[in-house]
Amino acid sequence: MTDLVRMEHIEKYFGRVQALNDVSFNVKEREIVGLLGDNGAGKSTLIKILSGALTATSGDIYIKDQKADIRNTGDAIRYGIETIYQDSALVPQLSIARNLFMGREPVKGRFGQLDQAHMNEVASNLLKQVGISKPIPPTTPISALSGGERQAVAIARAMYFESDLIILDEPTNNLGVEETQGVLRFVRNARDSGHSCIFIAHNIYHVFQVVDRIVVLRRGKKVADDIDPKKTTIEAVEHIITGMVEA
Amino acid sequence: MEKRSLLQRFIARPEFGPFVLLAILLIVFYVINPTFLSTLNIGNVLAFAPELGIIALAMTLLLTAGEIDLSVGSVFGFSAVIMWTLFNSGVASLEIAFVLAMALSLVIGFCSGFMVTRMKIPSFLVTLGMLLVVRGSALYITDGFPQRTWDASGSWLAELLVGDFYIGELRVWASLLWFILLAVIIGYVLTQTKRGNWILASGGNANSARARGVRVNATKISLFMLTAALAAFAGIISSIRTSAANPNSGTGYELEVIAMVVIGGTSMAGGRGTIIGTVLGVFILRIMRNGIILIGVPGLAYNIFVGAIILGMMALHSWLERRHNAGV
Ligand SMILES: Nc1ncnc2c1ncn2[C@@H]1O[C@H](COP(=O)(O)OP(=O)(O)OP(=O)(O)O)[C@@H](O)[C@H]1O
Ligand SMILES: [Mg+2]
Numbered sequence: 322m323t324d325l326v327r328m329e330h331i332e333k334y335f336g337r338v339q340a341l342n343d344v345s346f347n348v349k350e351r352e353i354v355g356l357l358g359d360n361g362a363g364k365s366t367l368i369k370i371l372s373g374a375l376t377a378t379s380g381d382i383y384i385k386d387q388k389a390d391i392r393n394t395g396d397a398i399r400y401g402i403e404t405i406y407q408d409s410a411l412v413p414q415l416s417i418a419r420n421l422f423m424g425r426e427p428v429k430g431r432f433g434q435l436d437q438a439h440m441n442e443v444a445s446n447l448l449k450q451v452g453i454s455k456p457i458p459p460t461t462p463i464s465a466l467s468g469g470e471r472q473a474v475a476i477a478r479a480m481y482f483e484s485d486l487i488i489l490d491e492p493t494n495n496l497g498v499e500e501t502q503g504v505l506r507f508v509r510n511a512r513d514s515g516h517s518c519i520f521i522a523h524n525i526y527h528v529f530q531v532v533d534r535i536v537v538l539r540r541g542k543k544v545a546d547d548i549d550p551k552k553t554t555i556e557a558v559e560h561i562i563t564g565m566v567e568a
Numbered sequence: 569m570e571k572r573s574l575l576q577r578f579i580a581r582p583e584f585g586p587f588v589l590l591a592i593l594l595i596v597f598y599v600i601n602p603t604f605l606s607t608l609n610i611g612n613v614l615a616f617a618p619e620l621g622i623i624a625l626a627m628t629l630l631l632t633a634g635e636i637d638l639s640v641g642s643v644f645g646f647s648a649v650i651m652w653t654l655f656n657s658g659v660a661s662l663e664i665a666f667v668l669a670m671a672l673s674l675v676i677g678f679c680s681g682f683m684v685t686r687m688k689i690p691s692f693l694v695t696l697g698m699l700l701v702v703r704g705s706a707l708y709i710t711d712g713f714p715q716r717t718w719d720a721s722g723s724w725l726a727e728l729l730v731g732d733f734y735i736g737e738l739r740v741w742a743s744l745l746w747f748i749l750l751a752v753i754i755g756y757v758l759t760q761t762k763r764g765n766w767i768l769a770s771g772g773n774a775n776s777a778r779a780r781g782v783r784v785n786a787t788k789i790s791l792f793m794l795t796a797a798l799a800a801f802a803g804i805i806s807s808i809r810t811s812a813a814n815p816n817s818g819t820g821y822e823l824e825v826i827a828m829v830v831i832g833g834t835s836m837a838g839g840r841g842t843i844i845g846t847v848l849g850v851f852i853l854r855i856m857r858n859g860i861i862l863i864g865v866p867g868l869a870y871n872i873f874v875g876a877i878i879l880g881m882m883a884l885h886s887w888l889e890r891r892h893n894a895g896v
Contacts, residue, residue: 373779394779410779412772414839415765423769424780426762433761 324386325350325485325517326371326402331380333366333541340366341377342541348486353508353518355532355550357525357562362538364521368488371519372404373397403479404488410475413464418444420463421478447477451507469500476507480514487511488519493527505531525555537561582833582840585884586848589831589877593852597859604862607737613851613858614740615809618747620821621850622802624828625747625754626795628846631829632758633791634771634838635684635691639676640799640825642702644818647673647800648807649706652715663725670800676702677796681789691792699822706815715813730809743805750798755843767791771838827874828853831881852877 326348333341341363348354356364369375371382373394382389384400391397397404404410411420418440427436444459451473463471472492479487489508493501508518508531522528528535528550535548535558545561560566578584597604623640630637647669654665680698684691731742758764769777770784778784799818807813830836831852832845856874861867 395781398779398781410776412769412776412839414772414835415768419765419768423765423777424782426765428762432756433763435760435762435765437760 323350324348325352325384327383327386328367328371329381329383331367331370332378333363333370333375334378340541341370344380344538344541344543346536346543346546348517348519350485350517351512351515352534353512353520353532355528355535356519356521356538357528357535357558358538359562361540362562363541364538365490367538368404368490368519368521371397371486372402372488374404398484401483401485402488403475403482403484403486404490405472405475405479405492406490411463411471414462416460416462417448417457417466417474418459420474421447421459421481425482443481444477447481448473451477451480451510453503467500469496469503472496472504473507476504476511480511480516484516486517486519488521490521491523492520493522493524501527525558529555539564580888582842582885582888583845583848585881585888586832586845586852589881590848590852590855593855593859597855597863600863601859604859609858609862611739613854614738614744616858617850617854618741618743619802619806619809620825620828620854621747621847622743622750622805623795623799623821623825624846624850625750625843626791626798627825628829628832628834628841628843629754629758629767630791630795631826631834631836632771632838632841633767633788634774635788635791636695636826636836637680637792637795637799638692638695638822639680639698639702640795641818641821642699642706643673643676643796643799644803644806644821645815646702646706646803648803648813648817649710649715649815651804652717652807652813653709656716662723666725666804669804670797673796673800674793677793678789680796681792684792685785685788703815703819710815712815714815717807717811717813726808729805741809743809746801746805751843751847758841758843763787768839768841771835771841773839824853827878831878833881833885 324347328344328346331341331344331346332339344363344367346367356368358364366375370377371391373391373396376392382391389400391400394404412423415423418437421444422440427439428434429436441459448457448459453470453473457466457470463474466474476487492504496504505527508520511518520528520532532550535545535550536543537545537548537558539562544564548558548561557566594605603609623644627637627640650672651662651665651669654660654668655662659665660668676698680691680694683689683694727742729742729746732739734740758767766777766782766784766787769782770787774784803818806817828849829846830849832842832847832849834841834845853874856877857870860870860873
């Protein structure tokens, strides 16, 4: 399998604090990578560089073997990289359908009229596709959804607009058991329909349930790259994260 | 989600509160003094309402996009002064003077929008500064004296802006037609179009909207320009109708306009706005002003009622919001 995204020799300083120290990181096509590490290890910093929220002090990013210049989140989205946080990516007052199509609204006629019928229809189908089981009308405002349902909407949007890489930074935080299972299911569905994912979570059990490969950061350095969750134990990975064993 | 009856859905809408309030005002004023619904008085209300109403329409979009413009009252006074000064000094014909005054208002709006979006200064502060600069300019240009306005009758431009005609006994001003036309267009844009979705998204969550390719800054700048232009338009209409261009006119209008908009159910926090609500809000305040005098409450007490209504409506909106989680 070829690399979808490759980050090479990434360094990031915040003032004199070094958050990332020569980190190289790749995601293959149709792969879910679990990014693990203790608090402050640099996980969020790394994916923020990829999603355009931060820029690296040095290092290169390649997307499908082409050097990529990602300066802001808009650039990243154009490169097919979608990042999903708890709710920051959605407009709470607007409906599910309007959020799905935000910035790429389908219009008809001469006056830029929204094609709301089409938007609602696509939204309904997508909600079913990501695996939301209860019937939620696509005109429901995001503010009326649970945390897990919001994740589902964000994932649905990434899938519909053919994002190649979906980044989830602690998507299961503050979610109940059932909602968490839902999110994990959405992630698997996304992979099965051809997308790659980066999955960050502190709960290693959740990570083990979905990912194909685990990468571990510790204090800004990559300490493990190729852990296969099927061939190791949670305890062993925990030891690598805390530094009790070197990988 | 359970199916709601038509009535329940109507109650959940942000326009429900102002609608009921307007109905109550009409009934109360009429019962106390039936001349309130006389043709003459209705004509009076309809003559005044469009001027602030036109500004309120633009302010609705601006608040929905999460910004505010405090300079509308100043622009209202300034543009009329500019137009009449240019005309009186013989520099320009009335038509050219009108175009120049409107163009200047667009520049003012652009400056506010630019400072808010590019320099990231809160719009409250930018437009507070602009309020003083524009009002100061109007006073400086005129030495503080009202401008002579010539009898505008006969000019096609004046007829177009503030001509009047009668429907039966009812005297209707062209400004009312402008208000209706603008309300329909702006209401359509806000609820039905891509541009409207961008306005809502910019006010609801600017960062995520921007990340998805919504041109938040351009959207906001264009709304500042629209607001200034409509404030200028209203000021010019008012100056022709009253045959007066006073450098102080429009003082305090910004607060009245904002009150109209929020009474109508538009959120000051951005992300939610309603043109129907604003139209209701415009009539609520104009009818209050008119009706209070008709029923014999001292005019000086007007502000007490307006203040109480604003507070009451805010309480109602926040209560409804918590109950129904109304959205677009
Ligand atoms: N904006 C910033 N300014 C200064 N230092 C920062 C900033 N963002 C992150 N850091 C520092 O960079 C390091 C890595 O932070 P990062 O947020 O990437 O960690 P993380 O692995 O995501 O941790 P967590 O699991 O707690 O989310 C930390 O030491 C943090 O203090
Ligand atoms: Mg983090």
